[in-house]
Amino acid sequence: MRALFVGLIFSSIHANAQIIEFKEDKSCVPETDNCFSTLKIKSANKTVQVDSLNGPFFLSRENDQVFGCGGDTFSQAMYATLTDQNGVTIKYSHIGPIIDCGISDKGRLYWFVYERKWNSDFEPTIYIIDNNAKLLHEQKVNLSEKYWIVVGEDSISINTPKYY
Helix, strand or coil: CHHHHHHHHHHHHHHHHCEEEEEEEEEECCCCCCEEEEEEEEECCCEEEEEEECCCEEEECCCCEEEECCECCCCECCEEEEEECCCCEEEEECCCCEEEEEECCCCCCEEEEEEEEECCEEEEEEEEECCCCCEEEEEECCCCCEEEEEECCEEEEEECCCCC
16 A cells, blocks of 8 residues: 555656646847757746757657757757756757757657768768667668658658758
8 A cells, every 4th residue: 555655646746747838938149040049848846947058949748858959050059958847958969060850759769860971971861869868870861851760669750851
């Protein structure tokens, strides 16, 4: 009976700690592509604010994280971010210019398409990371094509852009 009671308390605490919503307030230096965002993450029991991030942002309900891509083709930070409901942020250093980014179909994994230099040529490359920013998959790709990638129990559908 005691184990059941402790389990119920843990589940109720965990449920209340989940991210309910997030809001991005973006500001840019006039006449530049230098933009940063303040992210406000709301859970049932508090709201936290994290400054100086770079989107676009995606909510992973599965991982209870907000994924910040860390830029796009116009403005890029040095890293992407995975931020939890307490404002704790894990950083993933970019390996090249970002072409595109997103979240997997089940919301467990995060992906980037980078312009990566291989030998002397630049080629688009897909990188897939987990909720601890560990690299799980890397694959050279072509632009203007659709890719279906399965990593563990998750799948990712990516349409690479026509150009960047």
